Amino acid sequence: MTSVIRSRDGTHCSRRPAGGTLGAMEAIEAEGLKRRYAQEFEAVRGVSFSVREGEIFALLGTNGAGKTSTVEVLEGLARPSAGRVRVLGFDPFTERARVRPRTGVMLQEGGFPSELTVTETARMWAGCADAPRPVPEVLETVGLAHRADVRVLQLSGGERRRLDLALALIGRPEVLFLDEPTTGMDPEGRRETAALVRTLRAEGTTVLLTTHYLDEAEQLADRLAIMHAGEIVASGTPEQVVAAQPSRIRFRLPAGLRPERLPLSVPAAVHGRTVSVRTHTLQEALTELLLWARAEGVELEGLHARTASLEEAFLEIAGAEVLR
Numbered sequence: 613m614t615s616v617i618r619s620r621d622g623t624h625c626s627r628r629p630a631g632g633t634l635g636a637m638e639a640i641e642a643e644g645l646k647r648r649y650a651q652e653f654e655a656v657r658g659v660s661f662s663v664r665e666g667e668i669f670a671l672l673g674t675n676g677a678g679k680t681s682t683v684e685v686l687e688g689l690a691r692p693s694a695g696r697v698r699v700l701g702f703d704p705f706t707e708r709a710r711v712r713p714r715t716g717v718m719l720q721e722g723g724f725p726s727e728l729t730v731t732e733t734a735r736m737w738a739g740c741a742d743a744p745r746p747v748p749e750v751l752e753t754v755g756l757a758h759r760a761d762v763r764v765l766q767l768s769g770g771e772r773r774r775l776d777l778a779l780a781l782i783g784r785p786e787v788l789f790l791d792e793p794t795t796g797m798d799p800e801g802r803r804e805t806a807a808l809v810r811t812l813r814a815e816g817t818t819v820l821l822t823t824h825y826l827d828e829a830e831q832l833a834d835r836l837a838i839m840h841a842g843e844i845v846a847s848g849t850p851e852q853v854v855a856a857q858p859s860r861i862r863f864r865l866p867a868g869l870r871p872e873r874l875p876l877s878v879p880a881a882v883h884g885r886t887v888s889v890r891t892h893t894l895q896e897a898l899t900e901l902l903l904w905a906r907a908e909g910v911e912l913e914g915l916h917a918r919t920a921s922l923e924e925a926f927l928e929i930a931g932a933e934v935l936r
């Protein structure tokens with residue numbers, strides 16, 4: 613896990629450039645991005661993807677897959693060792709002054725001075741932006757209004773994440789980078805953050821987020837990429853990534869019936885009386901099974917049929933990569 617001191621980034625004050633507004637271009641582009649930490653270790657090994665203006669894109673992956681290393685390059689905090697990255701059409705490292713005022717960054721660990729109050733911290737950040745959102749408004753937005761006068765060191769972990777999010781939003785960013793935004797938040801905080809991210813998208817903000825909560829990614833992301841060992845191993849809309857995985861049917865074997873009598877074209881695993889079927893043709897397999905059950909005059913107790921979840925797809929994809 614990478615930790616970066618926010619002040620390296622957030623306290624950097626620069627003016628918004630006069631030009632540089634987007635047409636129909638991609639808001640974020642990475643092409644053959646590599647990042648090497650030491651001569652012998654390449655954490656990101658040639659990653660390519662793009663995020664369209666107004667899109668929510670999720671970068672998923674196992675621990676150490678290279679998500680933060682990738683996002684830090686896009687945030688302009690590090691130079692790629694190879695490849696090309698663009699944010700709002702600019703190089704985020706060499707043209708940082710043009711990119712930074714138009715982006716919001718929520719790092720994995722904030723690192724802001726803990727003796728200041730929430731309001732003082734937010735005011736300090738607001739001082740770096742051209743046209744900041746009013747501090748009370750942004751604290752209200754992230755559910756921290758009631759903690760406005762509390763010192764940062766007295767905040768809980770989830771409250772600190774909310775403050776991180778507030779600081780990322782304060783400059784009205786066109787592109788928002790959220791590195792594990794909901795880690796440490798309670799379920800309500802996660803729900804509120806998801807709703808906020810959707811609102812930001814509706815306002816036209818482009819969001820790149822990393823998360824270990826696959827349900828969150830599935831519900832929020834327009835498109836996503838799964839990283840493993842420095843490479844993208846699957847990408848597309850959540851539906852596309854999930855569609856590559858088999859659907860599942862489960863039921864209990866009717867009493868007195870031997871598994872061999874199940875319809876043969878449905879490969880099934882039987883554990884005790886529980887039958888599990890994995891199939892890429894759910895409708896066909898289910899129809900066959902139901903017609904067979906009717907013909908046999910048996911009831912398939914606890915019958916359950918569903919397409920794969922993103923979590924199952926992730927475990928299948930990342931698990932297969934780990935074993936490779």
Ligand SMILES: Nc1ncnc2c1ncn2[C@@H]1O[C@H](COP(=O)(O)OP(=O)(O)OP(=O)(O)O)[C@@H](O)[C@H]1O
Binds near residue numbers: 613674682
């Ligand atoms: N400053 C650094 N110096 C050397 N190696 C690093 C450094 N930062 C990260 N790494 C290594 O690079 C790899 C990718 O790390 P990174 O933090 O990008 O992964 P991640 O996908 O964000 O993981 P997590 O989900 O655990 O946050 C890991 O093997 C990590 O140990």
